[in-house]
Amino acid sequence: MDKIQIRIFADPMMGMHWELWPVLRKLLVKLDNQIDLDFMPVELVKDIYNFVDQSTLARYGKKVALNTYWAKLMQIYLQEQQISSMPIIMGSTGKHLFDEEHTSSRNLILAYLAMERLKPESRFDFLYAIQQATVLQDKQTTDLAILQEIANKYGVNESQFIQTLNSNEVENEFDQLQRITEKLQIKQLPSATITYHDKTYLANALINYSQWVELLEKITGNKLTESDIPLNSDSLEKIMAKFETISAIELEELFDIDDETELKTAILPLIKQNKVKESKYRDVSFYKRIKNEN
Secondary structure, three states, X not given: OOOEEEEEEEOOOOXXXXXXXXXXXXXXXXXXXXXXXXXXXXXOOOOHXXXXXXXHHHHHOHHHHHHHHHHHHHHHHHHHOOOOOOOOOOOOOOOOOOEOOEOOOHHHHHHHHHHHHHOHHHHHHHHHHHXXXXXXXXXXXXXXXXXHHHHHOOOXXXXXXXXXXXXXXXXXXXXXXXHHHHHOOOOOOOEEEEEEOOEEEEEEOOXXXXXXXXXXXXXXXXXXXXXXXXXXXXXXXXXXXXXXXXXXXXXXXXXXXOOHHHHHHHHHHHHHOOOEEEEEXXXXXXXXXXXXXX
16 A cells, blocks of 8 residues: 655644644554654744734733733643643743744744754654643743754754754745645644645544544545554553653553553553653653663
């Protein structure tokens, strides 16, 4: 069977983008070699002042308008958490994603496009890391210094990162992605395109796994084969080799389980062998692959 190409159009700063991971990763594992999934980062926030209350802006100025909008934006993020229950913790540090010096989400997209060139094999992990920094660690990821710090963890130094981020190639790709989005008449983010053979379909990315499978079966003429993945340490080690960091929520979705006890039993040997490190955000476990230094 020919591969199905799936492209996700979204802004990395979006809470809804973060909430896509459980289903997307289940697709990547269960359908494995049958799909080619990639991300098409699109700028949602071109100018934050287009989103603030204009009467507040005119009467009280930028700072008050931004603070008022930030309170509203945090509520939007918290509501989006209900999509898949991926935790969102924002507002704890006093840092705002947007302020008078950081008025768009452009830097997150440029950073991803830069990493796509510098470390293509790590681009998905980098994307997950900048989203984790945004919604879990409450970092101002619209700030290039924060993005540089994250890129450095993937072996990219500051000069490499900034030079590539500011290159004509990255700027041209950024503009091209905006044009593609307009040409496809994508009005809502996140959205997805699905290409099979010579036909491309536009779909809502916020659908559950069963709906994805039903849609892909229809497009391919029932040619999908879903892998049956047993819940054990060997399976988890293979999954951790594929994804640098993954949450218990994503793993529960992948294995179709409701009780984390079985998952904890299966992953405990990897933790004891120092192959995986566990951290918690709002009582949700996140498991990170430990690099082998040998």
